[in-house]
Amino acid sequence: MIFVTVGTQLPFDRLITAVDEWCAESNVDVFAQVGPTDKTFSHLNSEAFISPDKADELMRNADLIVAHAGMGTIITATQYGKPLIVMAREFKFGEHRNDHQVATAARFKDFPNITVVADEQALVQALNAFDASAQASFSAASEFASDAFINELKSLLQ
Amino acid sequence: MARQRKLMAVASEGGHWIQLMRLRPAFEGMNPVYVSTNAGLAKAFSLSNFRLLPDANMDKKAKLVWVLLKAFLLVLKERPTHIISTGAAPGFAVLLCGRLLGAKTIWVDSIANADELSAAGAKAKYVAHHWLTQWEHLTEKYDGLEYRGRVI
Numbered sequence: 243m244i245f246v247t248v249g250t251q252l253p254f255d256r257l258i259t260a261v262d263e264w265c266a267e268s269n270v271d272v273f274a275q276v277g278p279t280d281k282t283f284s285h286l287n288s289e290a291f292i293s294p295d296k297a298d299e300l301m302r303n304a305d306l307i308v309a310h311a312g313m314g315t316i317i318t319a320t321q322y323g324k325p326l327i328v329m330a331r332e333f334k335f336g337e338h339r340n341d342h343q344v345a346t347a348a349r350f351k352d353f354p355n356i357t358v359v360a361d362e363q364a365l366v367q368a369l370n371a372f373d374a375s376a377q378a379s380f381s382a383a384s385e386f387a388s389d390a391f392i393n394e395l396k397s398l399l400q
Numbered sequence: 401m402a403r404q405r406k407l408m409a410v411a412s413e414g415g416h417w418i419q420l421m422r423l424r425p426a427f428e429g430m431n432p433v434y435v436s437t438n439a440g441l442a443k444a445f446s447l448s449n450f451r452l453l454p455d456a457n458m459d460k461k462a463k464l465v466w467v468l469l470k471a472f473l474l475v476l477k478e479r480p481t482h483i484i485s486t487g488a489a490p491g492f493a494v495l496l497c498g499r500l501l502g503a504k505t506i507w508v509d510s511i512a513n514a515d516e517l518s519a520a521g522a523k524a525k526y527v528a529h530h531w532l533t534q535w536e537h538l539t540e541k542y543d544g545l546e547y548r549g550r551v552i
Contacts, residue, residue: 249414294413294444313415313512317422317552345514383552387422391549395426398506398530398548399407399482 244369245304246274249312250291253279254337257329260362261308262286264369273300305374308365311343311358316350323382327357327368355380406431408480408498410491412455413438416510419486421445422551423508433478437490451478453490458519464489472497485524486510486551492520496527506530511550517542 246261248254258276265272265285274288275297292300301307301318309315311330319326330347331337351358359365386392407430411420417436424432433449434442442450453470456463471493475483483498484506485491495505507524509517511534525531525544533539534550 251414294438294440298444313510314418315415317415317418320552342512342515342518346512349514385422386425387551388549391551392423392426394548395423395484395506395508399405399426399430399484399504 243300243304244270244272244306244308245300246272246276246286246308247297247300247312247315248275248277248310249314250277252331252338253277253281254310254331255279255281256335256337256362257308257310257365258283258286258288260365261369264366268369275300306372308369311347311350313346316346316353316356320353320355320383321385323355323380325355325357325372325380327359327365327372329359329361329365403481404431405429405482406433406478406480408433408435408475408478408483408494408503410435410453410483410485410494412436412488412490413441415512416487416491417441419508419511419551420484423484423486427484430482433480435474435490435494453494456489456493458489458492458523464493468493468497475501475503482506484508488518488520492524492527495524499527499529504529506532508532508551509534511535511552513538517545 262283262285272286274286275292276288307319307324307326311328328347330343333341347358357368359368407427409432411417434447435451437455439452456467467490475497480503482504486508487510499505505528507528509521514535532546536547539545539547
């Protein structure tokens with residue numbers, strides 16, 4: 243199962259449409275959380291919003307996660323050791339208030355479980371290249387920040 | 401005798417919240433009360449001590465005033481000695497109210513802000529005792545901004 247998520251704040255139709263069109267030609271189970279959009283998508287199962295525990299269940303069960311460059315998804319996918327394809331929202335397409343997602347994607351592109359794609363064509367290529375059975379398993383990251391940072395915060399909270 | 405420490409830990413749902421959850425070991429022994437914008441998070445993270453705030457962003461002033469009022473009532477009721485937030489606007493509101501009511505306040509700007517601080521993050525300078533970024537290079541761009549590490 244592929245889980246697609248774009249967060250709760252804004253739609254990201256460019257990403258969902260690309261996955262939807264890819265689904266028309268592939269035989270893969272895809273569930274997409276599409277956010278507040280007016281568009282309908284015919285080749286994948288979707289909901290605008292899902293509860294936090296449903297989202298967590300989908301993340302745990304997914305073979306692959308496809309998402310915007312949102313930190314919630316990036317961190318959770320990494321904690322669960324899940325492969326993640328990221329496409330950043332871009333200001334020039336009206337997808338966010340600024341280009342911070344482009345910066346975020348660039349900062350996390352070297353994580354072993356993360357593939358950053360620049361546009362819809364690259365996204366489709368990455369989807370075609372993904373092979374769940376051949377997928378190397380990534381080690382799950384710790385659930386918590388490093389001891390060093392935790393100790394810094396503990397001292398500030400004295 | 402000194403008052404027992406009580407922490408209020410605040411974050412909007414989504415990435416802000418996920419970052420706050422990674423800091424939980426730092427809150428041990430501080431009797432934390434968690435505050436967010438989606439009631440479902442209490443169940444998803446098995447948190448018994450959870451309070452809800454409405455969401456807002458820094459652009460919508462009317463909604464922000466409403467959140468400020470709710471935040472003020474919340475802080476007045478809970479009287480935390482310390483407050484920490486990873487953003488965004490509701491976290492800023494709680495920090496502001498807590499500061500006015502005498503709490504020690506910490507802002508940890510979201511790791512999503514690698515090039516510049518968010519609107520709430522920039523204003524947090526004026527309400528946080530400790531104003532933290534998760535990107536060391538940003539400390540050169542903002543006077544008073546501290547780097548102590550990052551959530552991941």
